[in-house]
Amino acid sequence: MKIKLNRTKKNKLVKIFSAGFLMAGILLLSGCGKTNESPSYKVDLEIWGLFDDSSVYSEIISNYEKANPLVGKITYRKMTEENYQKELINAMAEGNGPDIFLMSNSNLSFYKNKVAPAPDNVFSQSDFFSNFVDVAKDDFVADGKIYAAPLSVDSMQLFYNKDIFNANGISLPPNTWYDFTDVSRKLTKIDSKGEIVQAGVAMGSAYNVNRASDIVSLLMMQNGVAMPSGESSQINFNRIGVTDDGREASASNALGFYTQFSSISSPYYTWNRDMHYSIDAFAEGRAAMLLNYSWNLDTIRSKNAKLNFAVSSIPQYPGTSPVGYANYWAFAVNKSKQAKETPIGGANNAVSNDVRIHEAWQFIKFLTTRNSGTFNVVHATSGVAKPFPVTIDPAKLYLEKTNKPAARRDLIEAQQADPIIKPFALGNLVAKSWYQFDAESVDAIFLEMIDSINKGDASIDQALKLANTRVEQLKK
Numbered sequence: 001m002k003i004k005l006n007r008t009k010k011n012k013l014v015k016i017f018s019a020g021f022l023m024a025g026i027l028l029l030s031g032c033g034k035t036n037e038s039p040s041y042k043v044d045l046e047i048w049g050l051f052d053d054s055s056v057y058s059e060i061i062s063n064y065e066k067a068n069p070l071v072g073k074i075t076y077r078k079m080t081e082e083n084y085q086k087e088l089i090n091a092m093a094e095g096n097g098p099d100i101f102l103m104s105n106s107n108l109s110f111y112k113n114k115v116a117p118a119p120d121n122v123f124s125q126s127d128f129f130s131n132f133v134d135v136a137k138d139d140f141v142a143d144g145k146i147y148a149a150p151l152s153v154d155s156m157q158l159f160y161n162k163d164i165f166n167a168n169g170i171s172l173p174p175n176t177w178y179d180f181t182d183v184s185r186k187l188t189k190i191d192s193k194g195e196i197v198q199a200g201v202a203m204g205s206a207y208n209v210n211r212a213s214d215i216v217s218l219l220m221m222q223n224g225v226a227m228p229s230g231e232s233s234q235i236n237f238n239r240i241g242v243t244d245d246g247r248e249a250s251a252s253n254a255l256g257f258y259t260q261f262s263s264i265s266s267p268y269y270t271w272n273r274d275m276h277y278s279i280d281a282f283a284e285g286r287a288a289m290l291l292n293y294s295w296n297l298d299t300i301r302s303k304n305a306k307l308n309f310a311v312s313s314i315p316q317y318p319g320t321s322p323v324g325y326a327n328y329w330a331f332a333v334n335k336s337k338q339a340k341e342t343p344i345g346g347a348n349n350a351v352s353n354d355v356r357i358h359e360a361w362q363f364i365k366f367l368t369t370r371n372s373g374t375f376n377v378v379h380a381t382s383g384v385a386k387p388f389p390v391t392i393d394p395a396k397l398y399l400e401k402t403n404k405p406a407a408r409r410d411l412i413e414a415q416q417a418d419p420i421i422k423p424f425a426l427g428n429l430v431a432k433s434w435y436q437f438d439a440e441s442v443d444a445i446f447l448e449m450i451d452s453i454n455k456g457d458a459s460i461d462q463a464l465k466l467a468n469t470r471v472e473q474l475k476k
Contacts, residue, residue, distance in 0.1 A: 041351050041380070042072040043359040048079050048088065048098035050329065051295070056401050060394040064366050067388040068377045071359055089114075095338055099360045102329040103148050105139040106439040109231065115332040116357045117145035121378055123365045131369045132407050135326045135431045142230065148330035149368045151395055152404040155324040155427035156211070156218060158315065159282060159290040159300070162308045164198070173289075173312040177222075177257070180289075180315045181268050184261070187288040188270040200270040202278035202287040204262030206450040209271075209278045211327065213446035215291050216258050217434065218325035222317055223257075224249025227434035235472040237464055246319075256460050259453045273454055283307060293327060294405055294424045311423045326431035328407070331367065333360040355380040367394045370410055437474040445470045 047057075054076045061074045077098070079087065091097030092114055103111050128146050129137055133153055140148040160173045168187055174180040184200030191197050206212050220237070221227055228235060237251035260266040262273065271287075279296055281287040283303035291314065300307065316322050336353065358380035366375055374387040395408055399415070405424035406412050415425040436442045449467040452458040458466070 040070070041355060042070060043351055043356055044072040045074045045099045045356075045360055045363060047074065047076045047331075048084075048101040049076060050079055050081050050084060050102050052402060053078060056398060059392065060367060060397060063390060063392050063394070064363060067366070067375055067390050068359075068362065070377060070379065071363065074363065092334060092336070095336060097334055097337060099334055099337060099356060100331050100364060101334065103332045104439060105135070105150075105153075105326060105328050105330060105433055106436045106442075108140060108142065108147055109435065109437045110439065111332065112142075112147065114335055115147055116335040116361075117147050118149075118333075118361045118364075119358055121383055122358060122361045123149070127365070127369060131409065133409060133412075133428045133431065135428070135433055136330070136407055138229070139326075139433055140330055148332040149364050150328055150330035150407040151368055151398050152402070153326055153328045153407040153428045153431065154293045154295060154405055155326045155424055155431035156214060156291055156293055156314055157324075157423040157427055158312050159292055159309055160312065161282070161285060161288050162310055164285070164288040173310070174315055175313065176318050177315045178318070184270055184289065185268055196270065196272065196275065197286075199275065199281060199287040200268075201261060201289040201291075202271060202275070202281050203289075203291060204259055204271040205273045205275075205454050206447040208273060208275055210292060210296070212258075212450060213443045214325055214327055216255060216446055216450065218291075218314070218323070219254035219258055220251045221325065221432055221434070222320070222323045223251070223254040225251045225254065228436075230435050231437075231475075233435060235468055235475070237468045237471075238461075251464055252460050255449070255453070255464055259450060259460070262454050273451075279303070282309075294421065297420065311420055313423045313427060322430045324427040324431040326428065326433045330407075331364045333357055333364070366390075367398075368407070370395070370408065437471070441474055442471060 049057075057076045061076065065071060065074060088097060088101060103115070123146055125141065125144070125146065128141060128149065132150065135153060136150055140146060140150075158173055164187060165171070165173070170183060170186070174183045180201075186200070187198065188196070188200040189198035203209060203212075203215065209215070217227070225237060260268050261271050263269055264272075275281055276284065276286065278287065278290055279292070279299060280303065282290040283300045285304070285307065297311075300309070313322075314324055335357075337356065358378075362378065370393060371390055373389060373391075375390050376385045376387050378385045395406070396411055396414075398404075399406055399411060403418075403421065405421055405428055406415055407428070409429075412425045412428065416422045445467050449463045452463045452466075453460055
């Protein structure tokens with residue numbers, strides 16, 4: 001009996017050790033044991049946005065939280081544009097603020113040392129280039145790194161009052177600047193007292209024309225002016241060259257073209273500094289044409305729901321490659337912030353800033369790029385990628401809810417069915433911008449440049465020379 005009892009104990013010990021080895025193997029294979037793979041984590045993310053209500057993102061966020069087991073709670077906060085930059089900078093300075101925020105396409109220089117570029121294993125340049133229109137690459141890819149990614153791009157187009165056009169026998173909107181000036185002149189109505197009763201176009205002055213500095217920038221670029229394209233670019237608006245169609249390429253020509261509409265001595269005089277604000281004048285039916293962006297479509301409709309207007313492509317110079325001008329926002333990642341994490345299994349595991357940045361960029365990629373029904377979730381520390389099924393295209397869903405023009409190339413095709421959005425969507429394919437060392441200051445400099453010409457305080461060349469010097473000083 002004694003020998004039999006020892007054998008039984010021995011068999012039990014063998015079974016215990018075997019079970020132990022089996023469990024260890026399972027733990028190793030599942031990643032829960034002591035392996036080279038880092039432990040699980042969950043990161044909470046906060047997004048600061050503008051213009052859009054949280055309901056626009058609710059379905060997208062819900063789908064992503066289900067698809068990515070590495071994120072906890074994602075919250076969206078709608079900010080007001082008036083104090084947005086001030087609140088954002090103050091929060092960043094304290095190590096707080098959002099994980100993800102909207103950045104203007106003209107503000108990379110201002111935010112570059114405050115944002116974290118995308119990790120290569122999350123968002124590659126090839127992914128970026130294949131998804132977005134060219135202007136996004138020019139605005140947000142620098143030094144081989146991606147600094148932001150857009151859902152929508154907006155490019156300036158021509159708004160025109162169909163009733164005014166019809167009443168004057170003009171069947172089509174102008175597609176060249178030469179036709180544009182002729183149409184504007186024909187539609188301008190001035191009474192016996194010299195008062196402008198109806199403007200051909202709301203254009204030519206500084207402070208009562210919405211985005212006047214953008215219009216001048218557009219004209220400069222269409223006139224072949226070499227605008228700054230990076231941190232080391234030289235500012236030289238006075239450089240003379242030749243355009244594709246043989247015209248003299250100069251900022252002076254562009255500025256002269258713009259301000260002629262507000263010069264009482266010009267045959268194309270149609271606007272002045274005392275007119276109603278350009279958007280109001282167009283909504284009131286007192287201006288036949290307006291150069292603007294899609295974001296003001298609803299503004300105009302809210303001011304006059306009965307206004308019969310349409311949108312067409314921005315005019316070009318014949319014989320040249322088409323050029324538009326872009327003004328839009330994209331999502332970037334806060335470089336330094338204390339990570340918000342959700343404990344796993346009750347453990348209070350610290351989440352590094354690199355992990356937070358990784359997960360913030362992973363959400364931006366999901367939000368802005370196309371997927372094929374799955375989304376690859378990359379573990380921040382191990383680099384292991386695992387596909388998760390998704391049932392929505394976030395960017396497509398966003399555009400359907402907001403009716404904004406697409407940043408993604410593949411979505412532009414579908415938007416051509418909408419006659420109002422079509423010019424903006426197609427315009428994004430040829431839209432450009434330029435590297436501004438301080439966007440707010442550049443805007444102020446350009447407006448002062450225009451206004452000094454309007455008031456007769458400076459000639460076009462004098463105003464341009466001063467503006468060139470002031471913009472150059474922003475680099476220091």
